[in-house]
Amino acid sequence: MIYITGDIHGTISVNKRLNTKNFPQQKQLTKSDYVIIAGDFGLIWDGSKEDQYWLKWLDKTKSFTTLFIDGNHENFDLLEEYPVEIWNGGKVHRINDSVIHLMRGQVFEIEGKKFFTFGGAASHDKEYRKEGKSWWSREMPSQEEYEEGLKNLEKHDLKVDYILTHTCSTTALEYIEQRCAIRMERDEMHPYFYGIEQKADYKQWYFGHFHHDFDLPNNQRLLYTDMTKRN
Numbered sequence: 604m605i606y607i608t609g610d611i612h613g614t615i616s617v618n619k620r621l622n623t624k625n626f627p628q629q630k631q632l633t634k635s636d637y638v639i640i641a642g643d644f645g646l647i648w649d650g651s652k653e654d655q656y657w658l659k660w661l662d663k664t665k666s667f668t669t670l671f672i673d674g675n676h677e678n679f680d681l682l683e684e685y686p687v688e689i690w691n692g693g694k695v696h697r698i699n700d701s702v703i704h705l706m707r708g709q710v711f712e713i714e715g716k717k718f719f720t721f722g723g724a725a726s727h728d729k730e731y732r733k734e735g736k737s738w739w740s741r742e743m744p745s746q747e748e749y750e751e752g753l754k755n756l757e758k759h760d761l762k763v764d765y766i767l768t769h770t771c772s773t774t775a776l777e778y779i780e781q782r783c784a785i786r787m788e789r790d791e792m793h794p795y796f797y798g799i800e801q802k803a804d805y806k807q808w809y810f811g812h813f814h815h816d817f818d819l820p821n822n823q824r825l826l827y828t829d830m831t832k833r834n
């Protein structure tokens with residue numbers, strides 16, 4: 604079984620969101636079931652005892668395996684220190700036995716379904732953050748990661764079951780702006796995902812970052828606190 608949810612933001616809400624009361628379905632799960640967090644996992648943050656405690660809590664006390672893509676609120680210096688390995692067809696950082704970071708531009712096969720993953724997003728509050736402490740320029744993808752993403756999608760004939768990203772395409776961004784009556788900043792990730800939206804064949808696209816839960820056109824779903832079972 605696979606459940607997908609939005610931003611956790613580390614110690615701020617890991618307990619609240621993944622405790623048995625809030626997520627009772629976990630009682631039926633085992634380590635061969637998955638909870639995927641669509642970015643802003645946030646427990647690779649300062650390497651503190653608190654982070655370590657919650658990473659261990661996920662590994663040792665939770666029934667499921669935790670997978671996450673990166674958002675914009677991750678410590679990329681620390682994240683990139685973890686060893687890279689190939690897991691289910693794509694590159695990951697293995698955090699511990701059952702907490703795994705799904706890297707950008709990869710296609711994974713999980714429970715017989717293909718997942719294209721692409722984390723990262725721009726922080727809109729970076730002027731209030733300190734580089735290397737609470738903000739990292741690696742929140743934005745590199746040219747190589749953009750290219751690797753397209754290359755890997757093409758290897759799968761541009762057909763996957765699910766797309767998992769932290770931010771979204773230009774069309775999704777426009778929909779959110781209209782629905783929430785807000786104006787968001789543009790960056791190069793939105794047209795990149797628009798290109799994928801146009802040419803890739805997918806069943807459902809999940810993303811986070813905007814702290815709302817609703818469905819969008821083009822089989823897309825914005826996730827925050829909802830714990831959704833993949834459909």
Ligand SMILES: [Fe+2]
Pocket residue numbers: 610642643674675676724769811812813
């Ligand atoms: Fe975010």
